[in-house]
Amino acid sequence: MKSLTINRMIVLLSRPEGMPTEQNFEIREAPFAEPGENQVVVRSIYLSVDPYMRGRMNDSKSYTEPYRLGEPIVGGVVGEIVKSKSDQYVVGDKVIGMLGWQLYNVVDAALLRKVDEKIAPLSAYLSVLGLTGLTAYFGLLDIGQPKEGETVVVSGAAGAVGMIVGQIAKIKGARVVGIAGSDEKTQFLENELGFDETINYKTVGNLSQALEQACPDGVDIYFDNVGGTISDEVMNLLNTHARIAVCGAISSYNSTDGDYGPRVQRKLIKTRSLMKGFIYFDYADRSNEGIQALGKWLTEGKLKYEETIMEGFDQVPQAFLQLFEGKNLGKMLVKVNGI
Ligand SMILES: NC(=O)c1ccc[n+]([C@@H]2O[C@H](COP(=O)([O-])OP(=O)(O)OC[C@H]3O[C@@H](n4cnc5c(N)ncnc54)[C@H](OP(=O)(O)O)[C@@H]3O)[C@@H](O)[C@H]2O)c1
Numbered sequence: 001m002k003s004l005t006i007n008r009m010i011v012l013l014s015r016p017e018g019m020p021t022e023q024n025f026e027i028r029e030a031p032f033a034e035p036g037e038n039q040v041v042v043r044s045i046y047l048s049v050d051p052y053m054r055g056r057m058n059d060s061k062s063y064t065e066p067y068r069l070g071e072p073i074v075g076g077v078v079g080e081i082v083k084s085k086s087d088q089y090v091v092g093d094k095v096i097g098m099l100g101w102q103l104y105n106v107v108d109a110a111l112l113r114k115v116d117e118k119i120a121p122l123s124a125y126l127s128v129l130g131l132t133g134l135t136a137y138f139g140l141l142d143i144g145q146p147k148e149g150e151t152v153v154v155s156g157a158a159g160a161v162g163m164i165v166g167q168i169a170k171i172k173g174a175r176v177v178g179i180a181g182s183d184e185k186t187q188f189l190e191n192e193l194g195f196d197e198t199i200n201y202k203t204v205g206n207l208s209q210a211l212e213q214a215c216p217d218g219v220d221i222y223f224d225n226v227g228g229t230i231s232d233e234v235m236n237l238l239n240t241h242a243r244i245a246v247c248g249a250i251s252s253y254n255s256t257d258g259d260y261g262p263r264v265q266r267k268l269i270k271t272r273s274l275m276k277g278f279i280y281f282d283y284a285d286r287s288n289e290g291i292q293a294l295g296k297w298l299t300e301g302k303l304k305y306e307e308t309i310m311e312g313f314d315q316v317p318q319a320f321l322q323l324f325e326g327k328n329l330g331k332m333l334v335k336v337n338g339i
Contacts (some may be wrong), residue, residue: 005031006029006030006031007029007030007031007032007102007103007104008027008028008029008102008103008313009027009028009029009030009072009100009101009102009103010025010026010027010028010072010073010101010102010313010316010317011025011026011028011069011070011071011072011073012024012025012057012067012068012069012070012071012073013025013026013069013070014069015057015058015059015069016054016057016058016254017256018254018255018256019254019321019324020054020057020254020320020321020324021321022317022318022321024057024317025073025317027313027314032104032106033106034083034106035083035084035085035106036085037085038085038086038108038109038110039085039086039106039107039108039109040081040083040084040085040086040089040095040106040107040109040112041081041082041083041084041104041105041106041107042077042079042080042081042082042095042097042099042104042105042107042112043079043080043081043082043103043104043337044077044078044079044099044102044103044104044105044336044337045077045078045079045080045094045122045335045336045337045338046077046078046079046122046123046126046309046333046334046335046336047075047076047077047101047316047333047334047336048075048076048077048126048130048131048331048332048333049075049316049319049320049323049332049333049334050075050076050131050132050323050332051248051250051253051323051324052248053067053073053075053320054253054254054324055253063279071100072100072101072102073100073101074098074099074100074101075098075099075101076096076097076098076126076130076131077096077097077098077099077100077105077126078094078095078096078115078122078123078125078126079094079095079099079105079337080092080093080094080095081093081094081095082104084109086109088109088110088112089109089112089114093114094114094115094116094117094122095112095113095114095115096112096113096115096125096126096130097111097112097113098111101316103313103336103337119295120295120298123307123309123331123333123335124305126331126333127160127305127307127330127331127333128164128294128298128303128305128331129291129294129295131280132159132160132161132164132331133160133164133290133291133294133305134280134283134287134290134291134294135161135247135280136161136162136164136165136168136223137164137168137290137293137294138278138280138282138283138286138290139161139165139223139245139247139278139280140152140165140168140169140221140223140245141168141172142278142283143243143244143245143274143276143278144169144221144223144243144245145221145243146168146169146172146173146174146220146221147172147173147174147220148172148173148174149173149174149175150174150175150220150221151174151175151176151177151215151217151218151219151220151221151239152165152166152169152174152175152176152177152219152220152221152222152223153176153177153178153179153211153214153215153219153221153222153223153234153237154166154169154176154177154178154179154222154223154225155179155201155222155223155224155225155226155230155231155234156179156180156225156226156248156250157178157179157180157185157189157195157198157225158178158180158181158182158185158186158188158189158329158330159180159225159328159330159331160328160330160331160332161225161247161248162178162180162223162225163178163189163193163305163306163330164294164303164305165223166178166189166193166195167193167194167297167302167303167304168297168303169221169223170193170194170195171297171302171303174220174221175196175197175217176194176195176196176197177195177196177197177198177199177211177214177215178195178197178198178199179198179199179201179226179230179234180198180199180200180201180326181200181201181202181326182200182202182326183200183203184329185198185200185326185329186198186199186200188306188329192304193304197214197215198214199211199214201230207229207230207233208233208236211233211234211236211237212237215237217239218237218238218239218242219234219237219238219239219242220239220241220242220243221242221243221244221245222234222235222238222242222243222244222245223245223247224244224245224246224247224248224249225247225248225250226248226249226250226251227246227248227249227250227251227252227259228249228251228252228259228261229251229261230251231249231261232261232262235262235264235267236267238267238268238271238273239271240271240272240273241271241272241273241274242271242273242274243273243274243275243276244273244274244275244276245276245278246275246276246277246278247278250323250324253324254324305330305331306329306330306331307330307331307332307333308327308328308329308330308331308332308333309333309334309335310332310333310334310335311334311335312334312335312336313334313336313337315334316334316336319332319333319334320332
Protein backbone atom coordinates (compact mmCIF):
# COMPACT_ATOMS: atom_id res chain seq x y z
CA MET A 1 0.00 0.00 0.00
CA LYS A 2 1.17 3.52 -0.79
CA SER A 3 2.27 5.45 2.29
CA LEU A 4 -0.57 7.48 3.72
CA THR A 5 0.48 10.96 4.56
CA ILE A 6 -2.02 13.56 3.40
CA ASN A 7 -5.70 13.23 4.11
CA ARG A 8 -8.57 15.26 2.63
CA MET A 9 -11.60 16.29 4.64
CA ILE A 10 -14.72 18.43 4.31
CA VAL A 11 -15.31 20.67 7.29
CA LEU A 12 -18.25 22.84 8.27
CA LEU A 13 -16.85 26.33 7.74
CA SER A 14 -19.91 28.34 8.80
CA ARG A 15 -23.44 27.59 9.99
CA PRO A 16 -25.98 27.93 7.16
CA GLU A 17 -28.72 30.54 7.43
CA GLY A 18 -31.62 29.15 5.46
CA MET A 19 -30.60 27.06 2.46
CA PRO A 20 -26.99 25.89 2.80
CA THR A 21 -24.50 26.69 0.03
CA GLU A 22 -21.11 25.31 -0.97
CA GLN A 23 -19.56 28.26 0.90
CA ASN A 24 -20.62 26.69 4.20
CA PHE A 25 -18.11 23.90 3.57
CA GLU A 26 -14.39 23.77 2.95
CA ILE A 27 -12.16 21.00 1.68
CA ARG A 28 -8.96 20.85 3.68
CA GLU A 29 -5.84 18.74 3.55
CA ALA A 30 -4.00 17.59 6.64
CA PRO A 31 -1.55 14.91 7.65
CA PHE A 32 -3.15 12.21 9.73
CA ALA A 33 -2.04 10.28 12.72
CA GLU A 34 -0.97 6.65 12.70
CA PRO A 35 -3.53 4.32 14.28
CA GLY A 36 -3.03 3.64 17.98
CA GLU A 37 -3.72 0.36 19.83
CA ASN A 38 -7.13 -1.08 18.83
CA GLN A 39 -7.46 1.49 16.07
CA VAL A 40 -7.65 1.12 12.29
CA VAL A 41 -7.41 3.33 9.22
CA VAL A 42 -10.51 3.21 7.02
CA ARG A 43 -10.31 4.32 3.40
CA SER A 44 -13.74 5.75 2.51
CA ILE A 45 -15.56 4.20 -0.45
CA TYR A 46 -19.14 5.53 -0.12
CA LEU A 47 -20.21 8.55 1.91
CA SER A 48 -23.85 9.05 2.82
CA VAL A 49 -25.42 12.50 2.60
CA ASP A 50 -28.65 12.83 4.57
CA PRO A 51 -31.25 15.54 5.24
CA TYR A 52 -30.83 15.19 9.04
CA MET A 53 -27.31 16.58 8.66
CA ARG A 54 -28.87 19.98 8.00
CA GLY A 55 -30.18 20.04 11.59
CA ARG A 56 -26.76 19.26 12.99
CA MET A 57 -25.35 22.29 11.14
CA ASN A 58 -27.42 24.57 13.41
CA ASP A 59 -26.16 25.45 16.84
CA SER A 60 -29.32 24.26 18.57
CA LYS A 61 -30.47 21.50 20.88
CA SER A 62 -31.65 18.31 19.19
CA TYR A 63 -31.35 14.56 19.57
CA THR A 64 -27.67 14.77 18.53
CA GLU A 65 -24.89 17.27 19.08
CA PRO A 66 -24.42 20.07 16.55
CA TYR A 67 -21.43 19.70 14.20
CA ARG A 68 -18.47 21.77 15.34
CA LEU A 69 -17.16 24.51 13.09
CA GLY A 70 -13.83 23.66 11.49
CA GLU A 71 -14.30 19.92 12.02
CA PRO A 72 -15.25 17.27 9.45
CA ILE A 73 -18.95 16.55 9.00
CA VAL A 74 -19.75 13.10 10.39
CA GLY A 75 -22.11 10.64 8.73
CA GLY A 76 -22.50 7.10 7.46
CA VAL A 77 -19.43 5.80 5.62
CA VAL A 78 -18.62 2.44 4.07
CA GLY A 79 -14.93 1.83 3.56
CA GLU A 80 -12.02 -0.56 3.55
CA ILE A 81 -9.48 -1.19 6.29
CA VAL A 82 -6.06 -0.15 5.00
CA LYS A 83 -4.12 -0.35 8.29
CA SER A 84 -5.04 -2.26 11.41
CA LYS A 85 -3.82 -2.31 14.97
CA SER A 86 -6.86 -4.26 16.08
CA ASP A 87 -7.46 -8.02 16.46
CA GLN A 88 -10.94 -7.50 15.04
CA TYR A 89 -9.96 -6.34 11.54
CA VAL A 90 -7.44 -7.18 8.86
CA VAL A 91 -6.45 -5.08 5.87
CA GLY A 92 -9.05 -5.46 3.16
CA ASP A 93 -12.05 -5.89 5.48
CA LYS A 94 -15.02 -3.76 4.49
CA VAL A 95 -16.70 -1.84 7.30
CA ILE A 96 -19.42 0.68 8.07
CA GLY A 97 -19.42 3.39 10.71
CA MET A 98 -20.34 6.95 11.56
CA LEU A 99 -17.16 8.56 10.30
CA GLY A 100 -15.91 11.92 9.07
CA TRP A 101 -16.33 13.21 5.53
CA GLN A 102 -12.69 12.31 4.93
CA LEU A 103 -10.81 10.15 2.47
CA TYR A 104 -9.31 8.30 5.43
CA ASN A 105 -10.51 8.01 9.02
CA VAL A 106 -8.36 6.83 11.91
CA VAL A 107 -10.87 5.29 14.26
CA ASP A 108 -11.36 2.95 17.21
CA ALA A 109 -12.16 -0.51 15.85
CA ALA A 110 -15.04 -0.82 18.33
CA LEU A 111 -16.95 1.92 16.48
CA LEU A 112 -17.12 -0.10 13.24
CA ARG A 113 -19.19 -3.01 11.97
CA LYS A 114 -18.10 -5.46 9.27
CA VAL A 115 -20.11 -5.57 6.03
CA ASP A 116 -20.03 -8.34 3.47
CA GLU A 117 -20.17 -7.48 -0.22
CA LYS A 118 -21.02 -11.11 -1.01
CA ILE A 119 -24.35 -10.58 0.74
CA ALA A 120 -25.18 -7.15 -0.70
CA PRO A 121 -23.42 -4.40 -2.67
CA LEU A 122 -21.46 -2.11 -0.35
CA SER A 123 -23.70 0.88 -1.12
CA ALA A 124 -26.78 -1.02 0.12
CA TYR A 125 -25.41 -0.91 3.68
CA LEU A 126 -25.93 2.87 3.55
CA SER A 127 -29.36 2.64 1.94
CA VAL A 128 -31.87 -0.20 2.05
CA LEU A 129 -29.94 -2.22 4.66
CA GLY A 130 -28.80 0.89 6.53
CA LEU A 131 -30.23 3.88 8.30
CA THR A 132 -32.88 4.78 5.72
CA GLY A 133 -34.15 1.23 5.18
CA LEU A 134 -34.40 0.64 8.92
CA THR A 135 -36.14 3.98 9.44
CA ALA A 136 -38.76 2.94 6.90
CA TYR A 137 -39.12 -0.53 8.40
CA PHE A 138 -39.55 0.44 12.04
CA GLY A 139 -41.44 3.70 11.48
CA LEU A 140 -44.03 2.05 9.29
CA LEU A 141 -44.41 -1.27 11.09
CA ASP A 142 -44.08 -0.09 14.69
CA ILE A 143 -46.02 3.18 14.51
CA GLY A 144 -48.08 2.75 11.34
CA GLN A 145 -48.95 -0.93 11.82
CA PRO A 146 -50.49 -1.27 8.33
CA LYS A 147 -53.28 -3.77 7.79
CA GLU A 148 -54.61 -5.28 4.62
CA GLY A 149 -56.81 -2.89 2.65
CA GLU A 150 -55.85 0.21 4.62
CA THR A 151 -54.75 3.38 2.83
CA VAL A 152 -51.17 4.48 3.47
CA VAL A 153 -49.99 7.90 2.29
CA VAL A 154 -46.26 8.56 2.16
CA SER A 155 -44.66 11.93 1.42
CA GLY A 156 -41.11 12.19 0.12
CA ALA A 157 -42.17 8.95 -1.53
CA ALA A 158 -39.37 8.68 -4.10
CA GLY A 159 -36.61 9.23 -1.57
CA ALA A 160 -34.51 6.72 0.32
CA VAL A 161 -36.96 6.24 3.20
CA GLY A 162 -40.18 6.89 1.28
CA MET A 163 -39.76 4.31 -1.46
CA ILE A 164 -39.05 1.57 1.07
CA VAL A 165 -42.04 2.61 3.19
CA GLY A 166 -44.39 2.36 0.21
CA GLN A 167 -43.13 -1.07 -0.79
CA ILE A 168 -43.36 -2.49 2.73
CA ALA A 169 -46.90 -1.15 2.94
CA LYS A 170 -47.68 -2.98 -0.33
CA ILE A 171 -46.13 -6.18 1.08
CA LYS A 172 -48.53 -5.81 4.03
CA GLY A 173 -51.50 -5.57 1.64
CA ALA A 174 -52.20 -1.86 1.98
CA ARG A 175 -53.22 0.60 -0.73
CA VAL A 176 -50.35 3.05 -1.19
CA VAL A 177 -50.44 6.67 -2.27
CA GLY A 178 -47.08 8.38 -2.81
CA ILE A 179 -46.40 12.12 -2.99
CA ALA A 180 -43.22 13.22 -4.78
CA GLY A 181 -41.76 16.17 -6.68
CA SER A 182 -41.49 15.15 -10.33
CA ASP A 183 -43.31 13.12 -12.98
CA GLU A 184 -40.20 10.99 -13.44
CA LYS A 185 -40.44 10.09 -9.75
CA THR A 186 -44.20 9.45 -9.67
CA GLN A 187 -43.98 7.28 -12.79
CA PHE A 188 -41.14 5.30 -11.26
CA LEU A 189 -43.18 4.71 -8.11
CA GLU A 190 -46.20 3.48 -10.04
CA ASN A 191 -44.48 1.56 -12.83
CA GLU A 192 -41.46 0.10 -11.06
CA LEU A 193 -42.57 -0.15 -7.43
CA GLY A 194 -46.30 -0.79 -7.74
CA PHE A 195 -47.62 2.26 -5.85
CA ASP A 196 -51.39 2.47 -6.41
CA GLU A 197 -51.62 6.23 -6.82
CA THR A 198 -49.11 9.07 -6.92
CA ILE A 199 -49.26 12.85 -6.83
CA ASN A 200 -46.64 15.28 -8.11
CA TYR A 201 -47.03 17.99 -5.48
CA LYS A 202 -45.12 20.52 -7.58
CA THR A 203 -47.47 20.45 -10.57
CA VAL A 204 -50.77 19.18 -9.17
CA GLY A 205 -52.37 22.58 -8.58
CA ASN A 206 -55.06 21.62 -6.08
CA LEU A 207 -53.35 19.16 -3.73
CA SER A 208 -56.36 18.85 -1.48
CA GLN A 209 -58.58 17.72 -4.36
CA ALA A 210 -55.90 15.36 -5.71
CA LEU A 211 -55.55 13.74 -2.30
CA GLU A 212 -59.30 13.29 -1.94
CA GLN A 213 -59.39 11.58 -5.34
CA ALA A 214 -56.39 9.40 -4.53
CA CYS A 215 -57.78 8.44 -1.11
CA PRO A 216 -61.55 7.89 -1.58
CA ASP A 217 -61.66 5.87 1.66
CA GLY A 218 -59.63 8.39 3.68
CA VAL A 219 -56.16 7.93 5.19
CA ASP A 220 -55.38 5.23 7.75
CA ILE A 221 -51.61 5.78 7.93
CA TYR A 222 -49.59 8.82 7.03
CA PHE A 223 -45.80 8.36 6.89
CA ASP A 224 -44.59 11.94 7.00
CA ASN A 225 -41.17 12.70 5.55
CA VAL A 226 -41.69 16.34 4.68
CA GLY A 227 -44.04 18.25 7.04
CA GLY A 228 -45.35 21.65 5.88
CA THR A 229 -48.36 22.23 3.66
CA ILE A 230 -48.29 18.71 2.16
CA SER A 231 -48.81 17.25 5.62
CA ASP A 232 -51.45 19.87 6.49
CA GLU A 233 -53.51 18.59 3.56
CA VAL A 234 -53.06 14.89 4.37
CA MET A 235 -54.12 15.53 7.97
CA ASN A 236 -57.56 16.65 6.70
CA LEU A 237 -58.30 13.13 5.45
CA LEU A 238 -57.54 11.07 8.54
CA ASN A 239 -59.80 8.14 9.32
CA THR A 240 -60.76 7.10 12.84
CA HIS A 241 -57.76 5.57 14.62
CA ALA A 242 -55.33 6.76 11.95
CA ARG A 243 -51.61 6.57 12.71
CA ILE A 244 -49.13 9.28 11.71
CA ALA A 245 -45.45 8.36 11.81
CA VAL A 246 -43.56 11.66 11.89
CA CYS A 247 -40.23 10.77 10.35
CA GLY A 248 -38.97 14.02 8.86
CA ALA A 249 -39.91 17.60 8.02
CA ILE A 250 -37.54 18.47 5.20
CA SER A 251 -39.81 21.24 3.92
CA SER A 252 -38.86 23.34 6.96
CA TYR A 253 -35.21 22.37 7.56
CA ASN A 254 -34.03 25.53 5.79
CA SER A 255 -36.82 27.78 7.01
CA THR A 256 -35.69 31.01 8.66
CA ASP A 257 -39.12 32.22 9.77
CA GLY A 258 -40.43 29.35 11.88
CA ASP A 259 -42.65 26.45 10.92
CA TYR A 260 -46.27 27.59 11.15
CA GLY A 261 -49.37 25.80 10.03
CA PRO A 262 -52.86 24.67 10.90
CA ARG A 263 -53.30 23.16 14.36
CA VAL A 264 -53.72 19.40 14.53
CA GLN A 265 -55.18 18.83 18.01
CA ARG A 266 -58.86 18.79 17.05
CA LYS A 267 -58.18 16.56 14.06
CA LEU A 268 -56.40 14.09 16.31
CA ILE A 269 -59.15 14.16 18.93
CA LYS A 270 -62.00 13.79 16.44
CA THR A 271 -60.35 10.82 14.77
CA ARG A 272 -58.64 9.45 17.91
CA SER A 273 -55.46 9.29 15.84
CA LEU A 274 -51.94 8.61 17.02
CA MET A 275 -49.20 10.99 15.87
CA LYS A 276 -45.70 9.96 16.91
CA GLY A 277 -42.26 11.30 16.13
CA PHE A 278 -39.41 8.82 16.08
CA ILE A 279 -35.71 8.47 15.38
CA TYR A 280 -34.26 5.34 13.80
CA PHE A 281 -31.91 4.72 16.70
CA ASP A 282 -34.93 4.31 19.02
CA TYR A 283 -34.90 0.86 17.42
CA ALA A 284 -31.12 0.28 17.51
CA ASP A 285 -31.47 -2.88 19.60
CA ARG A 286 -33.78 -4.37 16.94
CA SER A 287 -31.60 -3.53 13.89
CA ASN A 288 -30.85 -7.18 13.14
CA GLU A 289 -34.55 -7.95 12.90
CA GLY A 290 -34.97 -5.09 10.40
CA ILE A 291 -31.92 -6.03 8.34
CA GLN A 292 -33.05 -9.65 8.14
CA ALA A 293 -36.58 -8.78 7.07
CA LEU A 294 -35.43 -6.25 4.48
CA GLY A 295 -32.78 -8.70 3.20
CA LYS A 296 -35.36 -11.46 2.88
CA TRP A 297 -37.75 -9.26 0.89
CA LEU A 298 -34.85 -8.20 -1.36
CA THR A 299 -33.90 -11.83 -2.01
CA GLU A 300 -37.51 -12.76 -2.71
CA GLY A 301 -37.77 -9.88 -5.21
CA LYS A 302 -40.56 -8.24 -3.17
CA LEU A 303 -38.48 -5.15 -2.41
CA LYS A 304 -36.44 -2.99 -4.79
CA TYR A 305 -34.16 -0.12 -3.98
CA GLU A 306 -32.69 2.73 -5.94
CA GLU A 307 -29.61 4.86 -5.37
CA THR A 308 -28.36 8.09 -6.91
CA ILE A 309 -24.58 7.85 -6.74
CA MET A 310 -22.41 10.90 -7.46
CA GLU A 311 -18.69 10.38 -8.02
CA GLY A 312 -15.75 12.18 -6.42
CA PHE A 313 -14.89 13.52 -2.99
CA ASP A 314 -15.27 17.16 -4.10
CA GLN A 315 -18.90 16.41 -5.03
CA VAL A 316 -19.98 15.62 -1.45
CA PRO A 317 -21.25 19.13 -0.52
CA GLN A 318 -23.08 19.36 -3.84
CA ALA A 319 -24.70 15.96 -3.31
CA PHE A 320 -25.89 17.11 0.11
CA LEU A 321 -27.33 20.34 -1.31
CA GLN A 322 -29.12 18.46 -4.07
CA LEU A 323 -31.25 16.64 -1.49
CA PHE A 324 -33.09 19.92 -0.96
CA GLU A 325 -33.70 20.29 -4.69
CA GLY A 326 -35.06 16.78 -5.04
CA LYS A 327 -32.35 15.74 -7.51
CA ASN A 328 -32.10 12.24 -6.03
CA LEU A 329 -34.20 9.18 -6.77
CA GLY A 330 -33.77 6.84 -3.80
CA LYS A 331 -30.71 7.12 -1.58
CA MET A 332 -28.19 9.84 -2.35
CA LEU A 333 -24.60 8.61 -1.97
CA VAL A 334 -21.17 9.72 -3.11
CA LYS A 335 -18.53 7.28 -4.28
CA VAL A 336 -15.23 8.77 -3.24
CA ASN A 337 -12.79 5.94 -3.94
CA GLY A 338 -12.75 2.82 -6.10
CA ILE A 339 -13.39 -0.55 -4.47
N1 LIG B 1 -36.59 9.95 11.96
C1 LIG B 1 -35.49 9.39 11.49
O1 LIG B 1 -34.81 8.61 12.15
C2 LIG B 1 -35.08 9.68 10.07
C3 LIG B 1 -34.11 8.89 9.43
C4 LIG B 1 -33.81 9.17 8.09
C5 LIG B 1 -34.46 10.21 7.44
N2 LIG B 1 -35.37 10.95 8.13
C6 LIG B 1 -36.10 12.03 7.47
O2 LIG B 1 -36.89 11.43 6.48
C7 LIG B 1 -36.99 12.32 5.36
C8 LIG B 1 -36.50 11.59 4.11
O3 LIG B 1 -35.12 11.30 4.29
P1 LIG B 1 -34.31 10.53 3.16
O4 LIG B 1 -32.98 10.22 3.71
O5 LIG B 1 -35.15 9.44 2.63
O6 LIG B 1 -34.15 11.67 2.06
P2 LIG B 1 -34.69 11.59 0.57
O7 LIG B 1 -36.18 11.52 0.66
O8 LIG B 1 -33.96 10.53 -0.15
O9 LIG B 1 -34.23 12.98 -0.03
C9 LIG B 1 -34.85 14.16 0.30
C10 LIG B 1 -36.10 14.40 -0.62
O10 LIG B 1 -36.94 15.35 0.02
C11 LIG B 1 -37.73 15.98 -0.95
N3 LIG B 1 -37.81 17.42 -0.63
C12 LIG B 1 -36.80 18.31 -0.58
N4 LIG B 1 -37.28 19.52 -0.24
C13 LIG B 1 -38.61 19.37 -0.07
C14 LIG B 1 -39.68 20.26 0.28
N5 LIG B 1 -39.45 21.56 0.54
N6 LIG B 1 -40.94 19.76 0.34
C15 LIG B 1 -41.19 18.46 0.09
N7 LIG B 1 -40.23 17.56 -0.24
C16 LIG B 1 -38.96 18.02 -0.31
C17 LIG B 1 -37.03 15.79 -2.30
O11 LIG B 1 -37.87 14.97 -3.12
P3 LIG B 1 -39.03 15.59 -4.05
O12 LIG B 1 -38.47 15.63 -5.44
O13 LIG B 1 -40.14 14.62 -3.88
O14 LIG B 1 -39.35 16.97 -3.53
C18 LIG B 1 -35.75 15.04 -1.95
O15 LIG B 1 -35.40 14.10 -2.92
C19 LIG B 1 -36.21 13.55 5.71
O16 LIG B 1 -37.08 14.52 6.24
C20 LIG B 1 -35.25 13.07 6.77
O17 LIG B 1 -34.81 14.09 7.63
C21 LIG B 1 -35.69 10.71 9.42
